[in-house]
C-alpha cells in the first residue's frame with residue numbers, strides 16, 4: 001500500500017548511507033573526548049606561558065632552572081624587568097621570576113629553594129633604607145650551592161653600601177656568587193642599561 005511504501009523508503013536509504021548524526025555512539029564519544037582534551041591542554045599551556053612572563057601563579061621549577069629575582073615593581077624597576085625578560089628570552093633561557101617583596105611577605109608563588117641558578121637585581125632605594133632583596137636574604141633562605149648572578153644599581157648614592165651588603169648576605173646564605181656587578185646609572189641612558197643587562201645575562205647563559 002501507499003502508506004507502507006512511503007515509510008519503508010526512508011528506512012532503506014538511512015541504512016545504505018548513514019548521516020553523520022547517526023555515527024555509532026562509541027566513535028562519536030571518543031572523537032568528542034579527544035577534542036575536549038586537546039582544547040583543555042591548549043588552554044592550560046597558554047595560561048602557564050602567560051603566568052611565567054608575569055611572574056604570577058607559577059609553581060616551582062624543576063632542578064636546574066633559573067629564577068629571576070627583582071626588588072619590586074615600580075617606575076624605576078619596570079624598564080629593568082623588561083630588559084631582563086628580553087635578554088633571558090634572547091638567550092633562550094627558561095626562567096621563572098619573582099619580586100623579593102613577595103618572598104618577604106609570603107605572597108610569592110615560587111620558592112627559590114626549587115631553583116639552582118638565580119639572577120638577581122637589587123636597586124638602592126630611599127638612601128638604602130629600603131631593599132626587598134636584602135630583607136629576603138636577611139630571612140636566611142638556604143641558598144647552599146646555588147649559583148647567583150647579581151646586579152646592583154643606584155642612581156648615584158649608596159651603591160657600594162648595598163652592593164657590599166648583598167654580596168655578604170648571599171655568601172652567608174651559602175650561595176656561590178658567579179657574577180656580581182654594581183652600576184651607577186646617573187649618566188647611563190636606557191640603551192646602555194639594556195646593553196649592560198644583556199651582557200650580564202649572556203655571561204650567565206654562557207656558564
Ligand SMILES: Cc1cc2nc3c(=O)[nH]c(=O)nc-3n(C[C@H](O)[C@H](O)[C@H](O)COP(=O)(O)O)c2cc1C
Nearest residue numbers: 074076123124125126127128153154155156157185
Ligand atoms: C623609591 C625609590 C627610591 C630611590 N632612592 C635612591 C637613592 O636613595 N639613591 C640612589 O642613588 N638612587 C635611588 N633610586 C634610584 C634607583 O636606585 C635607580 O632608579 C635604579 O638603580 C635604576 O637606575 P636608573 O633608573 O637610573 O636606570 C630610587 C628609586 C626608587 C624607585
